[in-house]
Amino acid sequence: MTTTYILIWASAHRALVIFVVGASLWVAAYAWYFKGDWDSYWRDRRPHKWSVDMESKTVKGGRKPVE
Numbered sequence: 001m002t003t004t005y006i007l008i009w010a011s012a013h014r015a016l017v018i019f020v021v022g023a024s025l026w027v028a029a030y031a032w033y034f035k036g037d038w039d040s041y042w043r044d045r046r047p048h049k050w051s052v053d054m055e056s057k058t059v060k061g062g063r064k065p066v067e
Helices: 002-045
Strands: 050-051 059-062
Touching: none
Parallel strands: none
Antiparallel strands: 050 059
């Protein structure tokens, strides 16, 4: 009788551990994949700082051009 309960507990525990490890890996993979999108989203929401040099009529600030 006790052996049956131990086997049921071990099976349930094993299934729970496998589920937690699998879910953790799944969440970590998505977090790794979308990290760049998440960072760029928050970077784009920040206010831009603009300044104008009236002597040379050039604009300083804003986004840097992609090279």
